[in-house]
Amino acid sequence: AGASPAQPGEFTRRAYTNGRLDLAQAEAVAALIGARGARSRRAALERLEGGVCRAVNAVRAPLLELLAHLSARLDHPDSDLDPLSCGEADASLAALRLPLERLLAAYDRGRHExxxxxxxxxxxxxxxxxxxxxxxxxxxxxxxxxxxxxxxxxxxxxxxxxxxxxxxxxxxxxxxxxxxxxxxxxxxxxxxxxxxxxxxxxxxxxxxxxxxxxxxxxxxxxxxxxxxxxxxxxxxxxxxxxxxxxxxxxxxxxxxxxxxxxxxxxxxxxxxxxxxxGDEGESLLLGARDRSAADAALAEIDAARAALAEHPGSWEDRAAFHVREAHARLGLILGEGATDEVLRAVFERFCIGK
Ligand SMILES: Nc1nc2c(ncn2[C@@H]2O[C@H](COP(=O)(O)OP(=O)(O)O)[C@@H](O)[C@H]2O)c(=O)[nH]1
Ligand SMILES: [Mg+2]
The missing domain is CATH 3.40.50.300 (P-loop containing nucleotide triphosphate hydrolases)
Known part of the structure; x- marks a missing residue:
């Protein structure tokens, strides 16, 4: 009495909403259930263990730091944070391209998995x-x-x-x-x-x-x-x-x-x-949704760099906008700000009670 039957993926969804799994890990549970070959299973396990979280945060953390510098300059021009030169900002953005490109390349290679x-x-x-x-x-x-x-x-x-x-x-x-x-x-x-x-x-x-x-x-x-x-x-x-x-x-x-x-x-x-x-990649990005989020983040990083190049006198707020966007896009992979619709789509792929 009072107990309603479990919906598809309900238990995993509960773990997600209780903060025990990020969205990428929750999806990995689904992938693991569906993984057929040994290699597919290995990629799903790695993802479940938070590999994707580490890889994405390796890009998000520097973005956040850059954002802090930029905001400090914009909102508190006399703050303690060292002012960032245009060249320094460009160098830190450029350094973030490689890990993102690696994630994307691994996704494309890992399609077979x-x-x-x-x-x-x-x-x-x-x-x-x-x-x-x-x-x-x-x-x-x-x-x-x-x-x-x-x-x-x-x-x-x-x-x-x-x-x-x-x-x-x-x-x-x-x-x-x-x-x-x-x-x-x-x-x-x-x-x-x-x-x-x-x-x-x-x-x-x-x-x-x-x-x-x-x-x-x-x-x-x-x-x-x-x-x-x-x-x-x-x-x-x-x-x-x-x-x-x-x-x-x-x-x-x-x-x-x-x-x-x-x-x-x-x-x-x-x-x-x-x-x-080419099947060697152990892809961490699982679905097309992840891929387009990582892709969009890369585009925002490029847009931020373009703003630096094109508006040397007034780049800070333009760059900050794109950096914030890049950070938000990557957050989508981990389930931050995921809409109910996205969540439903993910959790419907689960078997009941998994
Ligand atoms: N002896 C023998 N007969 C086969 C072999 N493979 C298929 N057949 C027979 O060949 C016929 C056609 O087979 P099928 O698989 O329907 O061919 P398909 O039209 O290419 O799909 C059937 O009568 C099969 O039993 C084989 O390796 N050895
Ligand atoms: Mg036939």
């Missing part, structure tokens, strides 16, 4: 794309059929490749002679998926000799991937049907049916995707 590597399986109809997706997932997710053209839309499934969070994307078979609108739309979507992924697995049916349509498809896929700089891993599927002496090519021989070569395929795909995207 949050969203996962996007890996798309493409190839001719019946090559075994859907079978490979199921085999890599370890469960039957996509419909497999002897009838070519069974997969008509793209299908995305979360997976872990070599400890990395990934999204596997199954696509419709690439064919030039689509029999209806749904099929040609499927081909268009497959090509779009190819353009928007971190690595392409080009699945080839190695149990039968290739024909001219196969050759054209190969040229098209390799051409698109090269243009967009997407790494391609060629998987010669159905190797279980090949007599040993029939194996003419090197490349990755795999079998969705027997599981042969799947571990090698996972490794090759993860390596290719990571090499192309």
């Amino acid at each position: 949050r969203e996962g590597l996007r890996v798309c399986l493409v190839g001719r109809p019946n090559a075994g794309k859907s079978s490979l997706l199921n085999a890599l997932l370890g469960r039957d997710r996509a419909i497999v059929s002897e009838t070519a053209g069974t997969t008509r839309d793209t299908l995305e499934e979360p997976a872990v490749l070599e400890g990395l969070a990934a999204t596997l994307i199954d696509t419709a078979g690439l064919r030039e002679d689509a029999r209806d609108e749904a099929e040609s739309e499927g081909v268009a979507r497959a090509e779009r998926a190819l353009l928007a992924c971190d690595a392409v697995v080009f699945v080839v049916d190695s149990s039968r000799p290739g024909d001219e349509a196969d050759a054209r498809t190969r040229e098209r896929v390799l051409g698109l991937a090269a243009r967009e700089r997407r790494p391609v891993v060629v998987a010669f599927n159905k190797c279980d049907l090949l007599a040993h002496e029939a194996r003419l090519f090197g490349g990755l021989e795999v079998s969705a049916k027997t599981g042969a070569g799947l571990a090698e395929l996972s490794r090759a795909v993860a390596l290719a995707a990571v090499a192309s995207g």
